[in-house]
Every structure is written in structure tokens, then in C-alpha cells.
Amino acid sequence: GDSVTQMEGPVTLSEEAFLTINCTYTATGYPSLFWYVQYPGEGLQLLLKATKADDKGSNKGFEATYRKETTSFHLEKGSVQVSDSAVYFCALSPNTGNQFYFGTGTSLTVIP
Amino acid sequence: NAGVMQNPRHLVRRRGQEARLRCSPMKGHSHVYWYRQLPEEGLKFMVYLQKENIIDESGMPKERFSAEFPKEGPSILRIQQVVRGDSAAYFCASSPSGTQNIQYFGAGTRLSVL
Numbered sequence: 001g002d003s004v005t006q007m008e009g010p011v012t013l014s015e016e017a018f019l020t021i022n023c024t025y026t027a028t029g030y031p032s033l034f035w036y037v038q039y040p041g042e043g044l045q046l047l048l049k050a051t052k053a054d055d056k057g058s059n060k061g062f063e064a065t066y067r068k069e070t071t072s073f074h075l076e077k078g079s080v081q082v083s084d085s086a087v088y089f090c091a092l093s094p095n096t097g098n099q100f101y102f103g104t105g106t107s108l109t110v111i112p
Numbered sequence: 113n114a115g116v117m118q119n120p121r122h123l124v125r126r127r128g129q130e131a132r133l134r135c136s137p138m139k140g141h142s143h144v145y146w147y148r149q150l151p152e153e154g155l156k157f158m159v160y161l162q163k164e165n166i167i168d169e170s171g172m173p174k175e176r177f178s179a180e181f182p183k184e185g186p187s188i189l190r191i192q193q194v195v196r197g198d199s200a201a202y203f204c205a206s207s208p209s210g211t212q213n214i215q216y217f218g219a220g221t222r223l224s225v226l
Contacts, residue, residue: 004154036217043116043219044155044203089154098168099145099157100205100215 002027006090006103013080013110021075021106023064023090031092033057033066033073034100038087047075047088080110116206116218117186124224131191131198133221137206144187145215146179149201161187191223199225 007022025033032051036044048057053068064075073090090103117136125131137144142163147155157171161181172179176194181187191198201222205215 006154041219043118044205044217046214046216091155098160099171100147100155101157102147102154104152104154 002031002092002094002101004090004092004101004103007106008104009087010107010109013108015082015110015112016079017110019075019077019080019084019108021088021090021108023073023075023103025071025073025090025092025101027071027092027094027101029095030068031094033064034091034093035062035064035073035075036089036091036102038089038105040086044089080108082110082112084108085110116204116216118202118204118218118221120221121219122222122224124226125194126226127195128193131194131223131225133189133191133202133204133223134186135189135204135206135218136186137204138216140208141206141216142209143207144181145205145207146187146189147203147205149203149220151200155203158189194223194225196225199223 003026005024034049035047037047038044048059050057050066056065062077064073087105087107089105091100093100144161146158149155159172159179160168176192178190201220203220205217207215
């Protein structure tokens with residue numbers, strides 16, 4: 001069945017460091033891929049998405065590229081800020097069906 | 113435009129009691145989804161509803177759990193005779209009609225069963 005495997009945390013980085021959070025998926029067909037972010041005490045917010053192979057989603061300095069050959073959708077940011085501290089979830093939505101499949105989430109803490 | 117509203121944010125119940133979780137979708141959204149997040153796990157799909165209809169309940173436990181989305185008012189996730197294993201965060205998401213691929217999430221209800 002469809003699934004998402006996400007890099008385990010927690011991750012602690014210094015401000016301005018480079019961030020990578022790995023995400024790989026298993027799915028039939030051509031799913032859409034997403035990164036959601038959850039700030040403390042809040043709900044999940046859509047960070048970025050990609051709907052087909054080689055698409056790059058980007059938002060707020062974060063990027064992820066849909067790689068069908070490696071079934072991956074790694075999240076990257078060149079220079080993290082303290083305000084990026086949150087939990088990040090990778091998710092996929094199959095072309096058919098009604099649900100999202102989520103990874104377990106990666107907690108990121110950025111220290112000044 | 114208010115987002116997806118869930119209440120209560122925190123709910124404490126004793127074993128055997130009932131838990132009722134409410135979700136008001138974003139304005140104009142007629143599709144609601146419920147997910148559960150157990151400790152140290154990702155979100156798991158439970159049920160998908162449209163107004164007055166359950167469309168997909170493949171992720172719902174067969175007993176004690178039910179969901180509704182009436183014509184008027186919020187969607188309700190109801191857990192009867194709660195057990196400790198029901199302790200989790202329950203998230204609701206909504207989407208506009210016909211665009212199931214975009215889901216907007218609420219802040220979740222954290223249920224603790226004593």
C-alpha cells in the first residue's frame with residue numbers, strides 16, 4: 001500500500017545552517033506530494049507541494065523536488081532561522097482515494 | 113477567513129466515558145476528513161465525510177467510533193466507552209467541494225484517557 005517514510009528526529013541546528021529532511025514514498029501511479037509544518041500549539045499548515053515528477057515546490061525559502069526515479073521528496077532550506085522551529089510532515093495523496101498518507105514527522109529546533 | 117476550527121483543544125476522559133470531538137470546516141468547504149495521531153506516529157486517516165454522508169470510513173475502528181457531518185453544524189467524531197489506547201491527537205481537515213487533493217487542517221484535539 002501507499003506509505004511515506006520520513007527522516008527521524010529530533011533535529012537541532014544553529015541559525016543559518018543548511019537543512020535537509022529526507023522523505024521517501026511508496027505509491028502506485030503518480031501521487032501528489034506535500035510538506036506540512038506544525039508550529040507549537042497550532043494545526044498543520046501546507047508548506048509546499050508538487051503534483052508531478054520533476055516539479056519543485058517552494059515556499060518561505062524551503063524547497064523540495066519530486067523525484068520519481070528515487071521516489072523521494074526531500075525538504076531543504078539553505079539558511080534556517082529560529083522561527084523555523086516546528087514539526088515537519090511529509091505526505092502523499094494518491095491520484096485516487098480520499099486520504100493523505102503522512103510520515104511520522106520530524107521535529108526541528110533552531111538555536112541562535 | 114477563519115481556518116478549520118476544532119474544539120476542545122484538550123479533552124480528558126476516564127475509561128468508559130464518551131468523547132465528542134467537534135470540527136467546523138473552513139467557510140465554503142463541504143468535505144471533512146478526520147485523522148488520528150498516536151504518540152510517535154504519523155497521522156492516520158480515519159474517515160471522510162461530506163454533508164450528511166459518510167464517503168469513506170476505511171480507517172475507522174469497527175467498534176466504539178462514529179462520525180457525522182450534519183446539514184447544519186460541525187462535524188462530530190464520537191468515541192464511546194473510551195480506553196487508554198484512544199489517547200491521541202485527533203485532527204480534522206476540510207477541502208472545497210471537488211478538490212480533495214487540497215486539505216486544510218485544524219489545530220487538533222488532544223484526548224487523554226485516564
